[in-house]
Structure formats: C-alpha cells, structure tokens
Amino acid sequence: xxxxxxxxxxxxxxxxxxxxxxxxxxxxxxxxxxxxxxxxxxxxxxxxxxxxxxxxxxxxxxxxxxxxxxxxxxxxxxxxxxxxxxxxxxxxxxxxxxxxxxxxxxxxxxxxxxxxxxxxxxxxxxxxxxxxxxxxxxxxxxxxxxxxxxxxxxxxxxxxxxxxxxxxxxxxxxxxxxxxxxxxxxxxxxxxxxxxxxxxxxxxxxxxxxxxxxxxxxxxxxxxxxxxxxxxxxxxxxxxxxxxxxxxxxxxxxxxxxxxxxxxxxxxxxxxxxxxxxxxxxxxxxxxxxxxxxxxxxxxxxxxxxxxxxxxxxxxxxxxxxxxxxxxxxxxxxxxxxxxxxxxxxxxxxxxxxxxxxxxxxxxxxxxxxxxxxxxxxxxx
Amino acid sequence: xxxxxxxxxxxxxxxxxxxxxxxxxxxxxxxxxxxxxxxxxxxxxxxxxxxxxxxxxxxxxxxxxxxxxxxxxxxxxxx
Numbered sequence: 099x100x101x102x103x104x105x106x107x108x109x110x111x112x113x114x115x116x117x118x119x120x121x122x123x124x125x126x127x128x129x130x131x132x133x134x135x136x137x138x139x140x141x142x143x144x145x146x147x148x149x150x151x152x153x154x155x156x157x158x159x160x161x162x163x164x165x166x167x168x169x170x171x172x173x174x175x176x177x178x179x180x181x182x183x184x185x186x187x188x189x190x191x192x193x194x195x196x197x198x199x200x201x202x203x204x205x206x207x208x209x210x211x212x213x214x215x216x217x218x219x220x221x222x223x224x225x226x227x228x229x230x231x232x233x234x235x236x237x238x239x240x241x242x243x244x245x246x247x248x249x250x251x252x253x254x255x256x257x258x259x260x261x262x263x264x265x266x267x268x269x270x271x272x273x274x275x276x277x278x279x280x281x282x283x284x285x286x287x288x289x290x291x292x293x294x295x296x297x298x299x300x301x302x303x304x305x306x307x308x309x310x311x312x313x314x315x316x317x318x319x320x321x322x323x324x325x326x327x328x329x330x331x332x333x334x335x336x337x338x339x340x341x342x343x344x345x346x347x348x349x350x351x352x353x354x355x356x357x358x359x360x361x362x363x364x365x366x367x368x369x370x371x372x373x374x375x376x377x378x379x380x381x382x383x384x385x386x387x388x389x390x391x392x393x394x395x396x397x398x399x400x401x402x403x404x405x406x407x408x409x410x411x412x413x414x415x416x417x418x419x420x421x422x423x424x425x426x427x428x429x430x431x432x433x434x435x436x437x438x439x440x441x442x443x444x445x446x447x448x449x450x451x452x453x454x455x456x457x458x459x460x461x462x463x464x465x466x467x468x469x470x471x472x473x474x475x476x477x478x479x
Numbered sequence: 480x481x482x483x484x485x486x487x488x489x490x491x492x493x494x495x496x497x498x499x500x501x502x503x504x505x506x507x508x509x510x511x512x513x514x515x516x517x518x519x520x521x522x523x524x525x526x527x528x529x530x531x532x533x534x535x536x537x538x539x540x541x542x543x544x545x546x547x548x549x550x551x552x553x554x555x556x557x558x
Contacts, residue, residue, distance in 0.1 A: 252501055287504075288497050289528055315535040317504055331508060332536040333558075390495040 100128050100413050103187065103197040105177055105352075107134025109142075109475055110384025110398035111203030112165055116477030117406045119167035128413060130169060131195065133187065135176045139165055139475070141467055142255075143395065145224050146262055146431070149233045150270045158227070158467075165475055180356040182377055199409050202365050202374065202382040204353060206255060206393065209346040213250065219323045221341040224263065225255065236340055237270065242279030243339030246328055250318040251346045252287050255385055255393045260284070260344055261291055261301055262431040267342075268308045269433050282309070283336055285316035285328070294447055297430070297440060304432055318343070347393075349386055364388035369444070370421040372405050379412070381405045391444075392426050399474055400425040429462065437462075483541065483553065486514035492549050496524035500532055507538065507556050514556050515541065521549040529554075 102122075104115045115132045122128045141158040148155060166172055173195070179188040180200070187195045208225055215221050222233035245267065247260050264284050271277040284291065284305065290298035291305070291312060305312050317331040321341065328343070329335045349363025358374055359365050366375035367387040374380040383405055384398040391397050401422050408418030424444030431437040439462075473479035487506045491499035499520035506516045518529065526543075529552050533540045537557060544551040 252497065287501070289531055293497060315532055331504065390498055 100198040101131060101196060102128060102199045102201070102409060102413070103131045103133065103195060104201045104203055105133050105180075105187070106203035106205055106384075106386070107132055107136060107139065107162055107172075108203060108205045108384060109139075109395045109470075110205070110386075110402065111201070112139060112162070112475050113398060113402045113477060114201050114203060114383060114405060115170045116165070116167050116475065117402055118409065118477075119169045120477050121406060121410055122413075123169060125413075129171065131171045131173060131197075132166065133173045133175060133177050133189070133195070134162065135174055135190075137162060137174065140227060141470055142225075143470070144467055145227070145230050146259060146266065147434075148230045149224050149237055149263075150266055150434075152234075155227045155230065160471055165471070167477070177352055178355065179352065180358065180380075182356070182358070182380060185379065198379065199412055200380045201405060201409070202353070202358070202380060202386055203384050203398075204350040204365075204386040206347045206385045207350050207363070209348055212346050213321060213343065215321070215323065219321075219341075220326075220339065221321060221323070221343055223343055223345055224259075225345060233342070237267075240276070240280075240340055242276045244281045244283065244337055245340045245342065246283045246285060246336050246338040247342040248285035248316060248318060248328060249287065249344040251344075253393055254344045254347045257292065257392050257394075258428060258430040260342070263342065264310050265304070265308065265432050266434060268310060281311065283311045283313065283338075285313045285318075285330070285336060287315070287317045289314045294440075294442065296447065300438075301430075353386065360388050369424070371408070371418070372401055372422055373408075381408065391424055392428065394426060394428060395470075395474075396427040397425075399479075429466070435461075483515040483555070485517045485553070486510050487516045489516070489518045491525075492519050492521040494520070494522065496522045496528060498522070499525045500528045503529060503552070503554065504532065507536070507554065510556050512556055512558060516554045516556065518552045518554070519549050520552070525552070526550060 104111045138159050138161050144158040175189040177187050185197050224230045271280050291301045292298040319329045319331045327335045327337050349359045353359035354363045365382040365386050367382040369389045372381050374382050383401045385393040404420040404422045407420035411418040428440040429437045489502045491502045503518045539555040539557050541553040
C-alpha cells in the first residue's frame with residue numbers, strides 16, 4: 099500500500115494533506131498520514147493584530163480534527179529521525195513509520211532562549227500566542243520613550259511582519275495619544291526594509307511620513323539588558339525602553355539530525371521541483387525549506403499544488419513534471435484598514451502593488467482568516 | 480598586488496539577494512581579525528549590497544573580480 103506521509107501540521111502540512119486527500123479520495127489503496135504532535139492549529143497571520151486589541155487569542159485557534167479530512171490519519175506524535183535510505187520515520191515513542199513518499203512541512207524553530215532574556219527585560223515579540231499576550235500587556239503599560247523593532251536573524255517568517263507591526267504600532271500610539279512622546283526605530287540587517295527595491299522604496303516613504311526611523315545594515319549581535327541597548331555586529335547600538343525583536347529562526351532538530359538541512363537546519367530543497375536535495379521520494383514545503391522565497395503561507399499554498407501533482411505522478415509511477423515558479427502573494431499592512439498587495443515570483447518583480455486599492459486590500463487582509471480556514475487549509479482552493 | 484590566503488570561501492552562486500551578503504556576514508562573524516573571506520555571487524544586486532555592507536561594517540574590500548557570469552569579492556576582516 100503506498101503511504102504518503104506529511105511531517106508537520108502547520109499551514110503547509112495541513113494544506114498538502116487535505117489537497118492529497120481530495121485528489122486521492124477514491125484511491126483507497128493510498129494511505130495518507132499526517133504526523134503532528136499538536137491537537138490544534140493557530141492562525142499565525144492573525145497574531146500581528148492582537149498586541150493592539152483585547153480580543154481573546156482563542157479566536158485564532160481551531161482543532162486539527164476539524165480541519166483535516168477524514169481520509170487522513172493523524173498521528174499525534176513528534177517525529178525525531180528520518181532514515182531516508184530505508185524510507186522510515188522514527189517517532190518519539192520509538193514507533194517506526196514507513197513511507198513511500200514523504201513531505202517535510204516541519205516549519206521553523208524559534209530559538210528564544212538564545213536571547214537570554216527574562217520577563218523583566220521589556221523585550222518582546224509577536225511570533226507566538228504566549229508572546230503576543232505579553233507584548234499586549236507591555237504596550238498597555240507603555241507611557242512613552244523609545245520603541246525599537248528588529249529581527250535577530252534572516253530569514254524569518256513573513257518578511258513584512260515587523261514592518262507591518264511598526265505601522266500598526268504607530269497607529270496604536272496615536273490612538274493612545276502618546277505618539278508624540280514615543281520614538282519608533284526600525285533596525286534591519288539588509289540595506290533596504292524589503293528585498294524587492296520598488297517595494298522597499300514605498301515602505302521607506304511611508305516610514306518617513308509616519309516618522310518611523312529606519313536604520314539599515316543592523317545585524318543583531320546582542321542585547322545589553324542592564325543598559326537597555328541593542329548592539330549590532332557592525333558596531334552600532336540603539337537604546338530602547340521597549341524592544342520588539344523577532345526571535346532567532348532555525349530549522350527543526352529532525353532536519354539536522356537526519357542530515358537533510360543546511361547549517362541552520364533548513365531543508366536543502368530544489369526551488370522548482372521542491373524535492374529534497376538527493377532525495378527523489380522526499381519533498382519539502384513551507385517555512386522549513388532553504389528556497390530563496392518568503393517564509394509565508396502563500397508560498398506554501400502555491401508550492402502545495404506542485405507537490406501534490408508530483409506526488410500523484412510518483413504514486414502512478416510517472417515522471418513528476420510540475421514545477422514551482424516562486425509565486426508569492428503578500429498583503430502588506432500599512433494601517434489597521436489599509437494594505438497593499440504584492441504579487442511576484444522568481445522571475446517577476448511586482449508591477450502593480452495595489453497602491454490604488456489600499457482600503458479594499460485592507461478589508462481583504464482582515465477577512466483573510468475566513469478564506470484561510472474555509473478554503474485554503476482545507477485544500478478546496 | 481595584495482598577498483592573501485583565503486580563510487573562508489563561500490560559493491553563493493545561484494543564491495538570490497540577500498543570500499550572498501548574508502552568507503558573507505555569517506562568514507565574517509566566524510572568522511578571525513586579519514582573515515580573508517571570499518564570496519562568489521551571480522546576483523547582480525551583490526555588486527551594490529556587498530560593498531555597501533563592507534563599508535558600513537568597516538571591513539576592507541580587497542578586490543572585486545568580474546567573471547563571465549558571477550562576481551568574486553575578497554574581503555578582509557579588520558576588527
């Protein structure tokens with residue numbers, strides 16, 4: 099019996115599992131297995147808004163049992179090793195699962211502990227539910243001063259997220275009537291706030307308009323919590339009263355332990371076939387890959403179609419021919435009601451970036467959670 | 480003619496901006512003062528970004544060698 103195994107139940111893994119389940123609905127000889135220790139799935143794009151409101155985060159969660167199609171078997175365990183020569187996966191309890199075709203959708207590992215911080219340090223982020231609740235409290239208690247925003251590593255999930263955070267923060271502080279008492283400083287490792295130059299230029303104009311200070315080439319080195327300073331590898335420093343730092347991102351241990359990743363543990367993946375380097379029966383999708391595209395849900399969405407087609411070809415003993423072209427769609431929020439839409443690929447820079455329809459895109463971004471749970475992650479779209 | 484021995488060589492050909500520059504930054508972090516680091520990049524953006532970062536970080540760009548389909552940057556870690 100051909101066994102298709104998906105490792106990881108984030109957006110990428112659940113989407114692939116459901117898309118496969120739809121395509122293979124009548125093929126009872128194919129068993130689809132999802133390995134994911136969690137019971138529920140968090141709508142991560144929604145976290146961006148929650149530092150600035152009082153809504154319960156439970157609105158962003160849904161049980162995996164309500165997302166996953168019935169013809170997918172969910173194994174609620176953590177996988178710890180892949181033996182790709184014998185096509186076997188070892189689970190934490192010692193059980194071994196065989197596969198014919200494997201999809202790595204293991205996401206990233208946030209290494210917060212590397213920052214060496216305590217709750218007293220007033221250093222926060224919004225990349226997990228727990229952290230989002232803490233930054234919400236910190237912002238409620240904030241009376242004015244320096245707020246510094248910086249990633250600690252590149253790549254990190256959703257490249258526009260810290261930029262969007264800066265725009266929403268600006269609006270939030272104006273609502274609280276303490277914007278005139280607050281400096282917002284945005285530190286960035288690259289020469290531009292976004293990799294694509296035309297987008298970066300637009301963001302810089304908005305930063306200027308909203309009085310957000312931008313400092314390029316600031317590669318995080320360490321935090322001096324005693325003197326409340328963040329220091330860069332280039333020798334610069336910035337003082338903060340509240341620091342928003344995107345925690346270090348790495349691949350999961352299973353990638354490193356199985357010898358399938360680069361130095362940071364991101365899966366070595368062919369950017370077009372999405373096959374893992376040297377492995378004809380393993381694909382990789384989503385944030386876990388080393389492909390030079392955004393670590394974003396839309397990338398996983400478009401890549402999922404390619405992988406599903408190629409997996410079915412493999413199951414049918416045909417040559418997999420589908421290719422991923424780098425297609426990425428990205429809403430970039432510029433305020434609570436506006437955003438612009440970026441549409442680009444490996445070969446295509448964004449031509450129209452939706453500057454004429456900010457409000458429409460702003461509404462779409464807010465409604466996106468319904469598309470996400472209703473169509474995208476269920477494999478219908 | 481500068482006399483140097485490459486300590487770390489990075490072949491970032493095929494990697495897109497900012498990949499080559501970030502690889503260079505990682506290599507400089509790992510190397511010792513006085514070491515020479517070489518990076519090969521086929522991304523045209525590196526011609527602007529890599530020298531700009533070296534100037535900002537106050538290291539030394541020893542040479543930029545233009546090849547047919549890539550550029551070779553040689554950098555000295557100065558501090």
